[in-house]
Amino acid sequence: MTKAVRKTSNVPSPTGMEQAFSAFEDSPFWPLIMVAMNGMSLGTAGSLVAKHATNYQFKKIFALIDELNRRIDSSLAEPGSEDFYAALQVSLNAVLETQSTQKAGLFASVLAGTWSAQFSKWNEVSQTLRLIRSLEDVHINILREALEVHISADGGNATFSIGTGGFESSARLDEVLTHIDPMLLTSCISDLISSGLLNDSFESSSVARFSGGSVNEKPKPARLAYSISPLGIWFLKKIADPEFTTNSSAPLAN
Structure with missing residues (x-):
């Protein structure tokens, strides 16, 4: 055959x-x-x-x-x-x-x-x-979550942190973006701060970032807390990101 x-x-x-x-x-x-x-x-x-x-x-x-x-x-x-x-x-x-x-x-x-x-x-x-x-996708994801924190504060100065280094009221971003390595989150947050899209200055005193109570006391690091900046909010408005959603009806005000 x-x-x-x-x-x-x-x-x-x-x-x-x-x-x-x-x-x-x-x-x-x-x-x-x-x-x-x-x-x-x-x-x-x-x-x-x-x-x-x-x-x-x-x-x-x-x-x-x-x-x-x-x-x-x-x-x-x-x-x-x-x-x-x-x-x-x-x-x-x-x-x-x-x-x-x-x-x-x-x-x-x-x-x-x-x-x-x-x-x-x-x-x-x-x-x-x-x-x-x-920016990479991870930067955009961080900005989205930072905006969620901002909206949830309803006009307040809500902050977020990586780990326990922030304020007691700071939202834990590493507990939200659990699929991203905390070190990568920290690195990307640094990028966003240098671009002016995030803020990291919240100390009430005029003392420098590392300060001590006396000359004999070891320097103490300031709280590592962050929030979205007015520029960050402006940027998210400009890209009109259709994938960004929020459960809040609060406007994206500065």
């Missing part, structure tokens, strides 16, 4: 670019995406030499385009603000630099604002994009 031979298809699987064309060719911003990608040497003959690398890049770009496609006003044939073009270029480059699973949505939120707005403030758009680009 002759054994049947299974025929294999010689049709290659679609590339990332072909999938993007198929999914978004009717979107009003797709031509702008193509112009921006060509400027980055994506979609050209040179980049197609390394097919796997190009497909890897397109997976990230696809995520950004998909998020943007869900957010923009499709009734507009072109962006309301010229800031969209520059913001798109920044965003495309940034998503290629990261493994973040959240950044595509954050960049898309900013881009959607420049698409719909007739007038936008480029300095604010640029600063927001720069902050998104500099």
Whole structure:
């Protein structure tokens, strides 16, 4: 008996670019995406030499385009603000630099604002994009939880801490974000403080951070407590993060 031979298809699987064309060719911003990608040497003959690398890049770009496609006003044939073009270029480059699973949505939120707005403030758009680009998912998660603490205080100066080093009233962030190593939390909080997105100064006295009762007494470290800063609240408003939810109806006031 002759054994049947299974025929294999010689049709290659679609590339990332072909999938993007198929999914978004009717979107009003797709031509702008193509112009921006060509400027980055994506979609050209040179980049197609390394097919796997190009497909890897397109997976990230696809995520950004998909998020943007869900957010923009499709009734507009072109962006309301010229800031969209520059913001798109920044965003495309940034998503290629990261493994973040959240950044595509954050960049898309900013881009959607420049698409719909007739007038936008480029300095604010640029600063927001720069902050998104500099932060990882864990930083955003910490800011979200810090905002929850702020809202729960109902206008008060609520703080949070890692471990028991904060005030008695400080919320324990390490007990909320239990999937993140406390040392990583501490490191990321330091990043957020240096960016001005968190506060860490709550001592009532004018004494320096390490102080003692007398010259013979060993220095005592100040409380390690933190709170979201006005800049942190401003940033979360700018990214209009759709994944952030709170059980409180309190406004995100400074």
